[in-house]
Amino acid sequence: MSEPVRWWCLYSLVVLSLAGTGQIGNAQAETWTPGGATPGQWYFGGRVGPSTLTQSLNSDLDSATGPTLNFQGMYGVTDWMAVGLMLEWERHGIDQERPRRDLGSMDTVSLLPTVEVRPGHFGSVYPYVSMGLGVNVNSFSEDRSAPRVSPSNNFAFRLAAGGDYFITKAIALNSEFAWKRNDGHADIGGIRTNDWNASSFAWLVGVKWFY
DSSP: OOHHHHHHHHHHHHHHHHHHHHHHTTTTTOOEEEOOOOTTOEEEEEEEEEEEESSOSBTTEEEOOEEEEEEEEEEEOSSSEEEEEEEEEEEEEEEETTTTEEEEEEEEEEEEEEEEEOOEEETTEEEEEEEEEEEEEEEEEEOTTSOOEEEOOEEEEEEEEEEEEESSSSEEEEEEEEEEEOEEEEEETTEEEEEEEOOEEEEEEEEEEEO
16 A cells, blocks of 8 residues: 555544544433435535545556545435435546656546435434446546557446434535446547556545535
């Protein structure tokens, strides 16, 4: 695991630990309450964090841990489910192994209609799981001497688990761990390769607004 990922994991754990610490004083009085969503309620979130590919992008290519930005807008339809739309961007630097050289960076923009299941809460802590289906729009920025790389756009499937910690009735801190499928093909210097898998795992921390 790279050093930036280690530090971000540590940061995420600190945020979750602080959220949990805030509940210790009320632990005896509070119990699990079913229902973690409110019908008719809107909420919007913004998160940031590192992401890493779950495997080698290609048999001859290495990828670097890169940044991820995530935005979502959701609407509560029952007391345990919300639906909405998610927009996510990530970038990874790409290196060729033989001969060793930098190829450039790959950008992915994912548009994902999303369902979020919020079964209940313990005090101010609201855990959830979510699933999104949509499209990955992939592009590549080549270094000056690198061959042209054209990755395909493809089907996106995202699974995530996370939690919200409410600091007020309208604002919650959020931490989330997510996996996203991004498996397709690419043209490298005019030659097509079907060995091109940019599926990734991300750690996100941010804020949500409820109204």
